[in-house]
């Protein structure tokens with residue numbers, strides 16, 4: 206190899222490759238999977254107001270502390286979620302009353318939201334069971350895995366959205382592709398709602414970003430459910446996996462029309478405690494997915510102790526409605542124990558409402574579900590995914606929750 210070639214090989218290929226590999230190694234090793242190194246931490250007080258008063262009544266929680274926590278999440282993590290728009294329309298673009306061999310009615314609904322002469326359309330897909338003659342509860346999936354997982358022809362069945370099983374259990378199942386609202390992409394995320402309806406949010410340090418936009422979209426689907434008499438709009442169950450789980454929690458925390466909020470393996474900035482040093486960290490998530498969160502969140506990279514909230518408070522915002530957290534044994538990146546601890550730490554607010562939650566102190570063993578009034582948890586064996594087994598637990602939890610409420 207001639208000398209000039211050797212040196213140009215060194216400069217142009219060998220050295221840059223080494224740097225990239227080193228950077229990669231650094232990222233891989235930046236997270237901790239050793240329980241002994243998860244650290245000790247003090248969580249922000251759930252039931253003490255910012256000016257130091259103890260919260261002992263539902264009234265104090267609802268009028269002072271709950272709004273405070275909600276605002277802290279808006280300003281520091283997910284950004285504001287704008288409430289105003291000029292108009293919303295619902296157009297049934299397709300209907301099949303004999304879908305799934307006559308077991309269900311399929312509806313495709315174009316939900317169009319207008320603001321300042323611009324609009325965005327969410328394409329909602331719903332199957333409603335035909336055999337049930339009264340309005341049914343509905344599972345609404347904030348789906349980031351794409352439309353292919355919700356095949357309306359049912360030729361391709363995907364356990365991520367197991368509509369046959371859900372229909373069989375007497376529930377409606379709905380879903381939308383989060384891309385309709387905000388593309389899940391660092392460069393293009395503002396091509397939907399953010400660019401068209403709420404451009405002013407982009408300039409704000411506490412402005413809405415992708416996770417907020419997806420949760421905003423779920424609320425617009427609930428607006429539609431309120432107009433469909435086959436659906437019981439008091440029994441909406443939001444479901445999201447991973448990034449979708451983070452958005453499901455943020456939606457359930459704000460929109461009090463959600464009856465059950467389900468987070469499947471939502472991990473960091475979802476159900477897992479941020480102060481626990483295990484798996485994904487705030488530093489890693491804001492580096493890899495800056496467009497999911499408001500700009501202010503970046504201040505807490507490597508600085509989690511300074512966060513004015515932690516994720517147990519997000520779960521507490523859902524009270525007195527129900528919350529369900531699911532984890533997977535091999536999904537250490539999402540910190541199963543950190544997710545269970547957050548659920549545990551949210552209990553004081555549920556107790557304020559009189560629920561005897563009494564979650565076991567230790568995280569349940571793999572494949573054992575824990576159901577308490579208003580909260581539930583399971584950890585499934587296996588990797589990061591949303592499977593039929595997860596769905597079977599969601600259905601069991603919803604059955605028990607709605608039955609209990611009827612009594």
Ligand code: GCU
Nearest residue numbers: 447448449471472473485490
């Ligand atoms: C990445 C990200 C997680 C996220 C996950 C997902 O792994 O780091 O925070 O939950 O993607 O959405 O699948």
